[in-house]
Amino acid sequence: MTFVKSTDSAAGSYADQVNAYIERGVPRMFEMGIRVVELDEGSVVGMAPLASNDNHLGSMYAGTLFGLAEMLGGALARPIVDFAHFYPTVKQVTIDFKRPARSDIKGTARLDSETIRRVRAEAKADGRSEFEVVAELTDADGRMVATTHGTYQVRSIGR
Amino acid sequence: MTFVKSTDSAAGSYADQVNAYIERGVPRMFEMGIRVVELDEGSVVGMAPLASNDNHLGSMYAGTLFGLAEMLGGALARPIVDFAHFYPTVKQVTIDFKRPARSDIKGTARLDSETIRRVRAEAKADGRSEFEVVAELTDADGRMVATTHGTYQVRSIGR
Numbered sequence: 534m535t536f537v538k539s540t541d542s543a544a545g546s547y548a549d550q551v552n553a554y555i556e557r558g559v560p561r562m563f564e565m566g567i568r569v570v571e572l573d574e575g576s577v578v579g580m581a582p583l584a585s586n587d588n589h590l591g592s593m594y595a596g597t598l599f600g601l602a603e604m605l606g607g608a609l610a611r612p613i614v615d616f617a618h619f620y621p622t623v624k625q626v627t628i629d630f631k632r633p634a635r636s637d638i639k640g641t642a643r644l645d646s647e648t649i650r651r652v653r654a655e656a657k658a659d660g661r662s663e664f665e666v667v668a669e670l671t672d673a674d675g676r677m678v679a680t681t682h683g684t685y686q687v688r689s690i691g692r
Numbered sequence: 693m694t695f696v697k698s699t700d701s702a703a704g705s706y707a708d709q710v711n712a713y714i715e716r717g718v719p720r721m722f723e724m725g726i727r728v729v730e731l732d733e734g735s736v737v738g739m740a741p742l743a744s745n746d747n748h749l750g751s752m753y754a755g756t757l758f759g760l761a762e763m764l765g766g767a768l769a770r771p772i773v774d775f776a777h778f779y780p781t782v783k784q785v786t787i788d789f790k791r792p793a794r795s796d797i798k799g800t801a802r803l804d805s806e807t808i809r810r811v812r813a814e815a816k817a818d819g820r821s822e823f824e825v826v827a828e829l830t831d832a833d834g835r836m837v838a839t840t841h842g843t844y845q846v847r848s849i850g851r
Contacts, residue, residue: 561753596755620749629783
């Protein structure tokens with residue numbers, strides 16, 4: 534069993550590190566209020582606020598739901614590779630909207646330990662690796678509002 | 693051949709109407725700078741600005757590319773049904789990211805006349821109709837940066 538650690542440096546938890554990365558690297562996402570709230574190896578939880586993201590139907594804008602789910606796949610890369618040397622990128626996402634999102638929304642996603650080992654090994658050997666992530670977005674009552682299936686890569690910076 | 697009209701009221705062109713609808717109904721999308729620039733029956737062109745939407749790779753944030761493409765399907769509903777009586781909604785979108793988007797991005801999408809006739813008839817008869825939209829996002833040099841395939845609905849307000 535892999536020892537699950539929430540940080541690998543003095544720079545704060547993985548969640549803090551990824552939120553700082555978003556603020557610096559993708560200011561639009563940060564401005565939308567999309568945040569990591571928990572991040573460990575193989576497991577991530579994120580949030581997006583309804584306030585400032587509501588639409589004409591009184592529910593969360595589809596683009597914010599997409600942004601929350603899309604972020605989770607990149608965040609899952611952080612405990613696997615150092616973002617000082619690798620960056621996450623997204624190749625494809627399918628999002629299914631299940632019901633109106635009438636509260637703040639929580640997003641969750643996981644990676645199994647076999648995928649984590651493969652991505653870490655390929656990134657070290659080849660400078661890049663690809664992985665797939667299923668994410669679930671739920672409302673304050675625990676109802677599923679959207680699901681996504683995404684394909685992500687980590688790539689060595691400078692290649 | 694259908695007579696293609698750019699407006700059906702004194703409230704300005706379809707493009708102006710949908711931009712006003714976005715500003716009022718989905719303020720987050722409006723703030724992202726996502727706009728309709730041309731809208732006629734069966735054809736829409738939109739834009740999103742790189743400035744204020746750039747990411748850690750010097751290219752446009754994936755969420756803004758999604759937002760631009762997703763909007764096009766809803767906009768295409770406007771020349772078919774009156775947004776005073778129907779609203780557009782999205783059920784599913786798949787987005788494929790092809791290359792970094794290093795300029796302002798143009799989005800285009802079309803609906804064929806058979807689909808337009810069907811949606812208009814179903815909306816009138818049933819209060820709702822579903823349709824599929826393929827959108828293409830291109831950079832300032834005309835290179836494809838992303839494509840989407842989305843499933844949308846128009847629904848009667850109040851049902």
